[in-house]
């Protein structure tokens with residue numbers, strides 16, 4: 001895939017640690033559109049495509065701020081690698097995020113019935129401009145532990161803070 005100098009310059013503005021991911025996203029869109037040369041417009045289009053899915057502001061100034069809440073009980077036996085890997089690699093329930101989305105919180109619910117969630121979401125919203133919370137896959141599936149019987153209650157508590165909820169992380 002060819003890149004114009006101007007498109008390369010746009011890519012250089014992306015932080016180094018996510019630049020390869022950004023490049024892949026642009027080239028994927030180029031292929032979908034059947035073009036063989038990447039232009040700055042295509043770089044911008046890729047950015048808008050990802051950001052619009054998550055209501056990113058039109059100026060392109062605000063990155064999407066993401067948090068994950070997980071089951072307090074399961075956290076006793078799980079270090080959270082699956083959730084974090086899925087986010088870092090933009091897989092499964094994180095697929096739609098652009099390369100500069102940030103994970104700003106990773107916390108447990110605080111125990112049944114999710115007593116910590118409302119307080120922490122409020123803090124993240126007020127101080128860090130949180131956009132979306134993912135409920136970890138461990139809360140949603142019957143496995144070694146049963147799925148969370150308080151899921152709807154937790155979801156509602158998050159939505160009441162005007163924060164979007166996505167069900168799932170890495171399953």
Ligand code: SF4
Nearest residue numbers: 071072109112114148
């Ligand atoms: S409220 Fe749900 S997520 Fe939290 S500890 Fe209980 S079962 Fe796990």
